[in-house]
Amino acid sequence: MPVFKLCMKIIRKHLPSMMIYVVIFLGIAILITTASTRSSSAGEFTQTKTNIAFFSGENTPLVQGLKKELSKTCNFVELPDETEKLQDALFFRSVSYIIRIPKGFTESFLNGGSATIGKTIVPDSVSARYTDLAVSQYLNIARLYVKNLNGISQEKLVNDVENDFSTDTPVELQASAQTASQNDFAVYYFNYLAYTLSAVLILGIAAIMLVFNNLDLKRRNYCSPLSAGSMNVQFILANFVFAMACWIIMVGACFVLNPDALSRPNTLWMVLNSLVLTLCLSGMSYLIGSLMKSRNAISAVCNVVTLGPCFISGVFVPQEFLNGTVLKIASFTPTYWYVKANNQIADLTSFSYGVLSPTLFCMMVELGFAAAFLAIALAVGKNRKRES
Amino acid sequence: MFSHIFITRLKCLLRDRQLVFWTLLFPILLGVFFNMAFSNLNKEETFQAFPIAVVQSDAYQKDTAFRTVLESVSKGSGRIFDLTVAENRQAADKLLAENKIKGYITVGDEIGMTVKNSGLYENILKAFLDSYRHTASSVSTIIKTDPAAVGRGLLNDLGAQKDFTREVPISSAKPDNILNYFYALLAMTCMYGGFWGLKEITDIQANLSPRAARVNVAPVHKLKAFLSGFCAALLIQSAEILVLLAFLMFGLHIDFGTKTVYVVLTALAGGLAGLSLGAFISALIRGGEGIKVAVLLAVSMTGSFLSGMMYGDIKYIIQQHVPILSYLNPVNLLTDAFYSLYYYDTFGRYALNMGLLGVSTFIFCAGTYFIIRRQKYASL
Numbered sequence: 001m002p003v004f005k006l007c008m009k010i011i012r013k014h015l016p017s018m019m020i021y022v023v024i025f026l027g028i029a030i031l032i033t034t035a036s037t038r039s040s041s042a043g044e045f046t047q048t049k050t051n052i053a054f055f056s057g058e059n060t061p062l063v064q065g066l067k068k069e070l071s072k073t074c075n076f077v078e079l080p081d082e083t084e085k086l087q088d089a090l091f092f093r094s095v096s097y098i099i100r101i102p103k104g105f106t107e108s109f110l111n112g113g114s115a116t117i118g119k120t121i122v123p124d125s126v127s128a129r130y131t132d133l134a135v136s137q138y139l140n141i142a143r144l145y146v147k148n149l150n151g152i153s154q155e156k157l158v159n160d161v162e163n164d165f166s167t168d169t170p171v172e173l174q175a176s177a178q179t180a181s182q183n184d185f186a187v188y189y190f191n192y193l194a195y196t197l198s199a200v201l202i203l204g205i206a207a208i209m210l211v212f213n214n215l216d217l218k219r220r221n222y223c224s225p226l227s228a229g230s231m232n233v234q235f236i237l238a239n240f241v242f243a244m245a246c247w248i249i250m251v252g253a254c255f256v257l258n259p260d261a262l263s264r265p266n267t268l269w270m271v272l273n274s275l276v277l278t279l280c281l282s283g284m285s286y287l288i289g290s291l292m293k294s295r296n297a298i299s300a301v302c303n304v305v306t307l308g309p310c311f312i313s314g315v316f317v318p319q320e321f322l323n324g325t326v327l328k329i330a331s332f333t334p335t336y337w338y339v340k341a342n343n344q345i346a347d348l349t350s351f352s353y354g355v356l357s358p359t360l361f362c363m364m365v366e367l368g369f370a371a372a373f374l375a376i377a378l379a380v381g382k383n384r385k386r387e388s
Numbered sequence: 389m390f391s392h393i394f395i396t397r398l399k400c401l402l403r404d405r406q407l408v409f410w411t412l413l414f415p416i417l418l419g420v421f422f423n424m425a426f427s428n429l430n431k432e433e434t435f436q437a438f439p440i441a442v443v444q445s446d447a448y449q450k451d452t453a454f455r456t457v458l459e460s461v462s463k464g465s466g467r468i469f470d471l472t473v474a475e476n477r478q479a480a481d482k483l484l485a486e487n488k489i490k491g492y493i494t495v496g497d498e499i500g501m502t503v504k505n506s507g508l509y510e511n512i513l514k515a516f517l518d519s520y521r522h523t524a525s526s527v528s529t530i531i532k533t534d535p536a537a538v539g540r541g542l543l544n545d546l547g548a549q550k551d552f553t554r555e556v557p558i559s560s561a562k563p564d565n566i567l568n569y570f571y572a573l574l575a576m577t578c579m580y581g582g583f584w585g586l587k588e589i590t591d592i593q594a595n596l597s598p599r600a601a602r603v604n605v606a607p608v609h610k611l612k613a614f615l616s617g618f619c620a621a622l623l624i625q626s627a628e629i630l631v632l633l634a635f636l637m638f639g640l641h642i643d644f645g646t647k648t649v650y651v652v653l654t655a656l657a658g659g660l661a662g663l664s665l666g667a668f669i670s671a672l673i674r675g676g677e678g679i680k681v682a683v684l685l686a687v688s689m690t691g692s693f694l695s696g697m698m699y700g701d702i703k704y705i706i707q708q709h710v711p712i713l714s715y716l717n718p719v720n721l722l723t724d725a726f727y728s729l730y731y732y733d734t735f736g737r738y739a740l741n742m743g744l745l746g747v748s749t750f751i752f753c754a755g756t757y758f759i760i761r762r763q764k765y766a767s768l
Contacts, residue, residue, distance in 0.1 A: 046506040047514075073515070083558065087731060091563040092704035100556070109552075118556040122433070122563055126508045129435040129468075132553065133512060137519040139552045141526045147545055148530050148537040164525040169517040172502040174484055296406050304417060311421035323428045 003231050007208050007238030014207045017299075018200045025196040026253055032188050033257045045171040047072065050127040051095045053079045053086065057103035062110075065158035066138050069165055073134045090120065096127040099135070109139070110146055110154065138165075183266050183346040189254050190270045190342050191315050194277060194335050198306045200246050201278070202285045205239055206298045209289025213384075239282065247278040269345045269356075273363060277338045280366045283373035284334070290377045290384070309333035319343060334369040337362040389608060393616035400591070401624055407583050412628045415577040416635055422573060423640045426566045437467045438509045441474040441483055441492040448495040457520060458493070468516065493517065561645055561731050565700055568727060570642045572697035575722035577632055578658030579688035582666025584621035586680055589670035589756070592617060594765050596677075604765070614760065622663055629659045645730035654729065654742065658722040661745050662688075664752035665718060671759040691719030721745045 052074045056063050067076075077095050079085055089095045100118040108115035117135070121128035141164060145157050152160075211217065212235065221231065251271055254261060261267040288305065292298055310316055312326050313336035319327065330336040341362035348355060402408065442448060442458065449455075462471035472489070474480035480492040484504055491503035491513050499517055503510040523546065530537050590596045592614045594604040603613055633655050636642040644651045669687065670680050694717050696703035703723065707714045714720045721741045728738040 045503065045510075045514075048506060048508050048511040050508075073511070084732060084734075084737060087558050087563070088704060088707065090558060091565055091568075091727075091731060092701055093565060094704060094708075098558070116552055116554040119553045120556050120558045124434045126433060126435045126512070130508055130512050130515065133515040133519065135553060136549065136551060137515070137522065140549050141522055143550065144523070144526055144542070144545055145530065148540065148542050149534055160526070160529055164522045164529065165518075167521060167525065169514055169521055170498065170500040171514060172500065173506075174481065174502055174504045300406065300409050300414070303414065307418070308421055311425040317425040317429065321428050321432050322425065326424045326427070329424075 001234050002226070003234035004238045006211075007235065007242070010208050010211055011204055011242055014203060018203050021196050021199045021203075022250070025192065025250070028192065029189055029253065029257055032185060045173050048130070049073060049075045050097065050131055051075050051077045051093075052097040052099060052131055053077050053089065053095045054099050055081055056099075056101040058101065058106060060106040061154045061158045062106045062142065063101055065142075065161060066135070068162070069138050070131075070134055072165075074131060086120070090122060093122070096125060097121050097131040106154070109143070112146070141165075183264070185258055186254070186261050186264075186267045186270055187342055187346045189258075190274055191339050193250055193254075193274055194313075194315050194338055195306055195310045197246060197250060197274070197278060198281045198284070198309075198335070199302060201243060201281045202288055202302045202305065203298065204242050204246070205282060205285035206289035206292055206302070207295075208235075208239065208242075209286065210292060210295060210298070213290065213293075239286070243278055243282040247275060250274075265351055266345050266348055269348070269351075269359070270342055273338060273341045273345065273359075273366075276363045276366045276370075277334065280334045280338075280370035280373070283370040283377070287373045287377040287380070290380050309335040312336075314339040314343075334366045337365045337369075341366075389612065390616050393608070393613055394620050397588075397591075397617040397620035398623065401584060401587065401621060404587065407587065408628075411577065411580045411583055411625070412631065415573060415580065415632050418573055419570065419632070419636055419640060422569050423642075426569060429566055430564060437462075437470050438512075439470040439472065439489045440513055441472045441480045441489045443474050443477050443480050443492060443494045445495055447497075451495055454495065454499065454520060461516065468512065559731055560733060561643075563731070564643065567643060567730060568696050568700050568703060568723065570636055570640075571726035571730075572692055572695045572703075572719065572723045574629075574632060574636065574655060574726065575658060575695060575719045576688060576692040576697055578629060578655065578662040578722055579665060579691060579719055581621075581625040581629070581659050581662035582669065582684050582688065583681070584625050585618075585663040585666030585668075586670040586677075586684060588614070588617045588621050589667050589760065590677060590680075593671070593760060593763065611757075611761070618663070618667070622660060625659045625663050626656055629655045643730065644726065647729045650729050650738070651726065654722070654725050657742065657745060657749075658725075661718055661722070661749040661752070664749050664756065667756045668752035671756045688719065691717045695720035695723040715744055718745060718748055721748075 050073065052070070054067060054070070054076050056067075070076075074097075077089070079089055079095065086098055090098065098120040100120075102115060102118065105115045105117065107113070117139075119128075119132075119135075121131075138161065142157060142161050145152055145160055212221075222228075251274060254267075284305070288298075288301055292301065309330065312322065312330040313319070313333055314322060314327075314330070315335065319339060322330070327336070341359045344359045344362070348359075458469075458471065461467060462469045472483070474483060474492060477494070480489075480494075480502070483489045484492060484502065487504075490507075490509045491501050493513075494500045494502065499521065501513060501517055503513070527542065527546065530542060591600050592603060592610065594601040604610070606613070630652070633652065637644060665687070666684055669684050673680050673683055692698070694702060694706055694713065697719075703714070703720065706720070714724070721744050725738055725741040725745070728735075728741060732738070
């Protein structure tokens with residue numbers, strides 16, 4: 001099979017540039033795995049803690065009491081009290097709230113004065129609102145004591161407030177929520193897979209196509225004793241083998257990194273979805289390959305065609321964070337449907353036809369794209385043949 | 389002679405459409421993608437009243453105190469919740485399962501809540517219910533200690549929640565962390581200008597390209613030829629940077645702060661730094677063009693990554709843990725300069741960044757000069 005062998009040779013030659021994508025992908029996947037192991041508290045409601053910086057000009061029992069209660073909802077981040085350092089921390093959300101208790105606050109508070117606590121926040125943010133609630137809750141209850149029990153000592157006040165705060169609202173977690181968080185890793189992994197897979201497939205398949213589309217080589221090939229049919233079969237087989245190899249390597253890595261993903265049906269559906277995407281991307285790469293005339297243009301086109309859809313379809317930034325217009329534009333790319341299907345699969349707890357049908361619809365759309373890409377590529381190929 | 393070489397080089401460089409793509413169109417496209425993908429991220433961080441439900445029951449109807457508080461925080465512009473009353477628990481469960489609400493409240497012997505996740509909004513709901521619970525507990529403690537407190541207006545005090553905090557802004561600019569992506573993108577584009585510098589060296593070192601071999605035979609001082617070419621590259625690079633900057637500012641409405649003149653100067657200085665970096669790498673590394681391009685790409689992409697172009701928090705992490713790296717990385721120096729101009733009210737850090745960038749530009753230029761000067765070829 002000389003044609004097949006040649007294709008493999010071309011792929012081998014371009015392996016380094018493809019490996020860059022694969023290595024970066026695996027690196028990120030490993031990072032996600034190590035990061036996601038710590039959030040293994042599925043099935044239980046967890047108190048979210050926001051990061052805050054706490055500076056106090058005095059150290060009274062009241063301030064200590066406030067700090068103690070805040071520690072239930074906040075992590076205290078140690079920061080040097082320098083403007084630029086604090087600005088940096090706020091900008092990069094290392095803290096979302098900086099509390100500064102002025103000297104004399106406690107005295108003023110106990111005497112019904114108007115001293116206030118300084119806060120520096122990310123304006124209008126959810127986390128600032130959350131911390132606001134905690135601070136105001138503590139101080140308002142403390143004020144209730146101060147106003148209504150004349151001459152209450154500071155120690156007794158802090159003690160009583162702590163007592164009030166010792167019980168919590170009971171929280172139930174809805175049952176179906178539990179599997180969703182187990183699939184977090186798989187969703188990240190498979191969504192990001194779309195980027196790497198498209199980059200590698202375009203680089204590989206377009207590189208093969210470029211060689212075969214060279215007019216001189218084509219003419220030479222036509223006078224070889226190999227029939228055109230056999231040549232085409234070998235050529236398609238080579239592309240297919242390459243695409244499948246990419247798919248198997250990358251999906252396989254998922255199970256190496258996270259072996260228990262194999263046991264969940266959700267992951268298996270994602271694997272199927274990625275196979276559909278592989279077919280679709282192969283079609284797209286084939287089309288790009290048949291349009292390209294120079295090797296240098298391939299990396300430019302490859303970058304635009306892979307980065308663009310990934311940004312707007314929810315690979316790098318989750319779909320729920322994208323605005324409606326962007327998603328509408330994105331729905332003209334197969335990546336959008338792939339990511340959408342993955343997100344749906346992650347939320348599934350049962351796998352009847354009825355529940356799966358929206359996901360299957362997404363996969364059908366991906367296949368539709370594949371067919372469209374192939375049809376255009378064949379039309380282009382035919383046109384070019386006539387020209388040459 | 390200068391103008392002759394200058395114009396020829398200008399034509400020569402501009403005809404390299406691939407380079408024009410990478411140094412101008414690609415950053416513009418990335419900017420558009422960034423803008424599309426990140427435009428909503430800040431909205432996501434902004435607090436908005438969120439939907440919850442309360443399950444209808446006799447206990448809820450009887451508990452007027454709780455009902456009043458719940459209704460009071462669910463109306464008006466400063467509201468926390470968009471409240472719906474669910475007929476029964478099944479109805480509330482259904483709303484929750486369909487993601488129509490973040491959680492629901494049940495009033496029975498005690499007040500409880502049911503949610504699906506443990507996110508910030510769910511925690512705000514819990515903080516609200518906790519605060520009701522804690523207040524109730526404090527009222528009973530107060531009455532137990534001093535029953536007369538009710539007569540002195542304890543219940544009135546309950547309604548009068550006071551805000552004990554006052555906002556102290558730390559900067560005149562908003563801490564909008566999306567901006568850093570665009571600053572890093574602009575810094576990356578400056579470094580991509582290195583491709584022009586790389587090409588200048590390839591076209592002046594006789595062992596690297598036939599064109600350079602031809603230029604070397606001409607009776608022109610090599611430094612003069614190189615400087616003319618370098619100026620042509622600098623002109624193109626500066627024009628491209630300004631186009632990108634204008635596109636970011638006026639096309640995508642990226643906020644660069646109020647010190648626009650400094651921003652433009654910084655961008656131009658960054659362009660020069662990038663150009664000289666490319667020339668230096670090209671002069672330093674012996675080998676084919678492929679290797680030079682790969683090294684330049686590796687330097688600029690690693691630099692961009694470390695200054696937060698792919699993942700914003702990296703810049704801060706590096707600054708916290710390996711500060712030396714953030715001062716050695718030219719992409720970060722530039723990103724940080726734009727950031728300082730936008731965010732700080734002082735010029736200290738900006739000056740430090742620009743000083744270090746100036747030093748590295750000088751090193752790149754001097755290095756290039758000493759490598760390429762006086763190279764003669766007996767035979768090629």
